Amino acid sequence: MVELSELEALVRRCLDDFYSRRISNLSNLRLKELLKRKNPYLLRAMGLRTAGELVEHILLLHAQASDETIFGDAFVEPIVLAVSRGRKSGAKGIDIEIEEEKTYKAIAVKSGPNIFNASQTARMNDEFQELQNRLRQHLRNLGKQFDPILGCSYGKRVIEPSAKRRYRVISGQAFWQEITGDPDFYLKLMRLMYDYPDRQRERYLQEWANAVNRFTRDILNDFARADGTLDWEKIVQFNSSCD
Incomplete structure (x- = not known):
């Protein structure tokens, strides 16, 4: 931290x-x-x-x-x-990659939680899939699960993957807690603006x-x-x- x-x-x-x-x-x-x-x-x-x-x-x-x-x-x-304890991604459409003990998180960072239309969601699916394909052998060797995430800095929207959207959407407090482990981090950001x-x-x-x-x-x-x-x-x- x-x-x-x-x-x-x-x-x-x-x-x-x-x-x-x-x-x-x-x-x-x-x-x-x-x-x-x-x-x-x-x-x-x-x-x-x-x-x-x-x-x-x-x-x-x-x-x-x-x-x-x-x-x-x-x-x-x-x-x-x-x-986030991660590194900047070089993959198209992906911002951060975080390698943890059991998971490999790929995060596309958005400011707000506006829902994508169908074509944007499909493109996001493709970008996550492309990265997963490149990492497939590496993840298989280490026994890690690929975890694609659309992370939004504000809002309350939390959506699990589905047939149409093959990535998680997490927003606001839940997003900041996901990457920092601190449930109050979203408040600290506001306080530190003074x-x-x-x-x-x-x-x-x-x-x-x-x-x-x-x-x-x-x-x-x-x-x-x-x-x-x-x-x-x-x-x-x-x-x-x-x-």
Whole structure:
């Protein structure tokens, strides 16, 4: 088990990385790249009237989609690797491999417990199967069972393998306890954040304000009429025209 002081330092480093990536994500974002990925009909249907409203809305959509991915990469996976007594996997779709006395755990780490659709579940099955096939002789020689796991950092979902999903799903407290042996580890992670996110947030809010100002300028320059109203036909042409 990682010492508490080491875990505290690790949590802080991971939060630093999380905020640095969030800020970089915003500073490198460009309006036209974002507009290409949004539904202009939905945006118009929402009754957005000002450049500021449009910018705030699409930035929020972008942040909601990207923050969970960034957090998983910058915070969850490094901590799982550090506390799991395992090693980083080189197998496609698998993050951590832990060799125990009687089992060989292969863990795909996810930030949240959103259930995969059928095609994603099938792909996950295939990725676990590919690793198991490579390890088959090694596991047979040692008499160890292969234990594929989809581990989620939060939530309460715990699902045993089935005919369609040939791996375990464990979430939240159960996941952290599985890899650390500590039933309170999920609480320690929250406690060790202290007020650090509050102090980091100021940097992020300044970058957010910069992005709002930059995008608002670009909307008015490129997608607004002379009287200041949004030109929705121009927006949809940019997004969807064959030209």
